[in-house]
Amino acid sequence: MLISRRRLGTGLVGGALAAATRPARAGPPASIRIGVLHAMTGPISVIAREQMMGLELALTRLGNRLGGVPVELFEEDARMTPDTGLQAATRLIEQRHIDILVGNQLSNQLLAYIAPLAAANVVVFTDLPGPSQLAGAGCTPDLFVMSWENNTNSAAIGLAMTAAGVKRAYFISQNYVTGREYVAGARKFYHGEVAGEAYLPIEQTDYAAEIAAIRAARPDAVYVFLPGAGGIAFLKQFAGAGLKARIPLFSGSWLADEHSFAALGAAAEGAHLVANWFADLDNPQNVEFVAAFVAKFGRRPVVYAAMTYDNMMLLDRAVASLGGDISDRDALRRAIRGSDFQSVRGPFAFNVNQFPIQNYYAAEVVRSDGELRHKVTATIATGFKDGYFDQCHMPR
Amino acid sequence: MDFGLFAEQTLNGVQYGIMLFLMAAGLSVIFGIMNFINLAHGTLYMIGAFFFATFDAWLGNFAVALLLAILASLLLGLVLDRGVMQRLYDRTHLDQVLATFGLLMFFNELAAVLWGTEPYFIPVPALLDGTIALPGDIDYPVYRLAITAVGLLVALGLYLMVEHTRFGMLIRAGATDRETLSGMGVDVRWLYSGVFAIGVMMAALAGMVTGPLVAVQVGMGETMLIVAFVVVVIGGIGSITGALVSSLLVGVVDTLGRALLPVWLGYTAGPALASMSIYVLMAAVLLLRPQGLSGARRA
Structure with a gap:
């Protein structure tokens, strides 16, 4: 046991040495x-x-x-x-x-x-x-x-909600670290009232109870962090409950994109999405x-x-x-x-x-020529930086 | 929370409970009669949804696609039973769990190969799209009412079949004493195949009618399976009445828990407790009635 472990150790060191001492070739490599x-x-x-x-x-x-x-x-x-x-x-x-x-x-x-x-x-x-x-x-x-930087997306969504004049927002998210961070990140840049919150297990795909609560709370807008299958189910049930036309949804572009458009159909139309890039950017x-x-x-x-x-x-x-x-x-x-x-x-x-300095854009899901697509509606932030760079002292 | 919202949430709970019943009835009866644990039961929920999505895309007709998907899942149930499950009925529970867990992985991979990993779309038929105004200022989705009605009809049909047909009598006899039944010249193996196929069909039906509400994709059945086992334990193994009562109880407790606990306890403790409410219910039932709500007390 001892021998094999020592051998393994030498092997690892040898590998690392070999990698570090590969001859630096002059001129263009092959x-x-x-x-x-x-x-x-x-x-x-x-x-x-x-x-x-x-x-x-x-x-x-x-x-x-x-x-x-x-x-x-x-x-x-x-x-x-x-x-x-x-x-x-x-x-x-x-x-x-x-x-x-x-x-x-x-x-x-x-x-x-x-x-x-x-x-x-x-x-x-x-x-x-x-x-x-x-x-x-x-x-x-x-x-x-x-x-x-992971938090800039949620920050940009918060900015978009503020820009859209949302006064009373409802927040719905999956109940784990990233989900809660996404809500907190958006709330730094959204300064209106909070009409209600819901934090749900990741595996949940039936949102009847939450949608009924949202309807009763009458918010101006709903912030959604439900990546994957959850988001698809939520959008369909939200539309099925007749709320789509009355309460706008805000999220990142992952809520409805070319991977999920086919599964979403009309339920995706009208969603307000925020991202650093859209196919529609000119x-x-x-x-x-x-x-x-x-x-x-x-x-x-x-x-x-x-x-x-x-x-x-x-x-x-x-x-x-x-x-x-x-x-x-x-x-x-x-x-x-x-x-x-x-x-x-x-x-x-x-x-x-x-990390990037870049713009954030708002888009809406629309149907044109019979196809769902993102239509860019506004530039939400110009030259947006993450909230951490001033703590970075890059060794040069 | 006002009365209208409370009533709406209760209705949501009943609808969820009915879907759970479709899943749990087959699981419970198969476990009760054949003493067989089928971990692949949730996968059949997924397969049902995929069958339906495929037929619906081909035919563009909701009703015909639903009928074809039901027939296809019955057939799949028969083939599965004759081909695989019959070999497992006399094995230990550990063998059954291992083998059906293997099947679960096999079906998930097969579905990924056949249908891909991107989610599928099943539209709500135009007739059932939209909402309906109910007393108490509730706008309730018509589709959810419709699938609640379908689930209740299936429950009624199952009850009539078990209590008032010869096939149902044989099922009950098989649950009580399969050796005597076999000794009286009944082909118990075909009886089992029938029971298994009906169980598969019901799980698949739950997947089909839930399909238009969710993302139809690989792995969608696993969470339903876990909750269905909770339903079986609370209701009592092998009892259809128990499964029905317990499904509705779990559906309503889960939904009201999600609706009320965060309001009462705040957004930190509330969601955490809401997601464990049905397991607390299960623990309480096990403490007070270890055999389940309507299970026979075992020696």
């Missing part, structure tokens, strides 16, 4: 090794697949090259827990020797594998989870966040992206695809500015920070904590 970690099965695999569609589209458009250098892609199944994520990340580091990691789905997984990836000198991007722990005092030059990069996505996959993209697509386009510019040589990782990080890339979401810059 290829850039990109790693992707995702849950290949289970409920969040839909999100992972959407990210891969964005990645695939970007690489097709870039001729499978970043800054002129051929790309090699390595995928590992991170499943859904921090330990399985860490195992998958270790495989990418030790067996695949990746240069850059993109994608990710869960904050707790990212927190588990960011340190070993950074130690192996991998430049880490995240296209979805943006844990606040990495935005403030815990910020690190090893991580670039393409998506958002800028040249986005029009091009959405048209190419529709041509390739037969439907409009969801935000997860847009974030990963942006990620690859940003990398392409950064690698090109270095003439394809990414062996100096500090130079690569500088090039990423200073990149002139044009995001599909419009204005975009990295803050000091390497």
Whole structure:
């Protein structure tokens, strides 16, 4: 037992050494090794697949090259827990020797594998989870966040409710840490009266009791945090109770998007959604992206695809500015920070904590040409920053 | 809370209870008569919803699709029983739990392969769409009233079948003493197949009629299964009357708990207690009547 454990220890150290002492090649490398970690099965695999569609589209458009250098892609199944994520990340580091990691789905997984990836000198991007722990005092030059700091979405929804003149709002959410944080985050920017609250078990899909209570409370608007199957059921039952036309719903774009439009039908129409990107945004990069996505996959993209697509386009510019040589990782990080890339979401810059400074938009679900789609109605916040960056003192 | 809202919430509780009854009746009778624990019962709720969604998308006719889905689930019940379950009836409960848990995973994966992981849509038929004004200033969704009525009709039909038909008499006889029944020349295996298929059909029916209210997708049956087991324990194993009383009780307690406890106890303790109310009810029933509300006292 002792012997095998010692052997295992040596093996691990040896692997780490080998990774750290790989010769830094001068000049353009033969290829850039990109790693992707995702849950290949289970409920969040839909999100992972959407990210891969964005990645695939970007690489097709870039001729499978970043800054002129051929790309090699390595995928590992991170499943859904921090330990399985860490195992998958270790495989990418030790067996695949990746240069850059993109994608990710869960904050707790990212927190588990960011340190070993950074130690192996991998430049880490995240296209979805943006844990606040990495935005403030815990910020690190090893991580670039393409998506958002987790609390900015709820803050933007609160802003949208205030902007819409909501005076009495009802809050309905799943009863766990993230759900309660989402409600608290929105309430920082929504200053009206609270008509009532409901916190429900994650697995609940029948909301008859809550909808009756909402009807009785007569609010101006309802804030909804019910991702996944719960949100679909809620929207259908809310519409079925005849409330859809009377009480507007506010949520993030996940409440009703191209993944759920078919399951929602007319129940989705009129929902007020807030996000940092919508397919409807009118800028040249986005029009091009959405048209190419529709041509390739037969439907409009969801935000997860847009974030990963942006990620690859940003990398392409950064690698090109270095003439394809990414062996100096500090130079690569500088090039990423200073990149002139044009995001599909419009204005975009990295803050000091390497989280985005970006706009938030409000959209409404409408039916046009017989199809449900997001119609952008307003810009809710311009150059919006997360609430943690001033605690970040980036080691340079 | 005024009377109108209280009445509406009670109605919501009854509607939820009726759906639970459709799930729990089959579970209870199969457990009571065949002494068989079927963890895959919740999966059949999901399969029912998928059958219905598929037929409805093909035919565009709610009633015909419902009828076809009912027939398909009866057939599936028969095939499952003859093909798999019959081999498990004489095994220990541990074997049954392991095997049916395996089936549960198999069906979930199969559904993911056949129907994909994105949710399906079943529209509410135009006739049942919208709300109806009830006394006490209540606007109640017509569809929820309709499925409550369907559930009550099925309960009545089940009662008539068990109490007033030869098939029902055989079921009751089988529950009391299956060896004597078998000795009198009744093919107990086919009797079991019939009971199993009807149980499957009822679970699938619950999934079908709930389909237009929720997201039809893989894994939708598992939470219903857990609550259905609570119903079976409270009602008493093997008793259809017990299952009906207990379903309505669990439905109303759960719904009123969700509606009232957060108002009384605040938004921290309220939701936490509301989500455990039915388990507290189950513990209380087990303490006072371990055999369940109308279960036979066991030696």
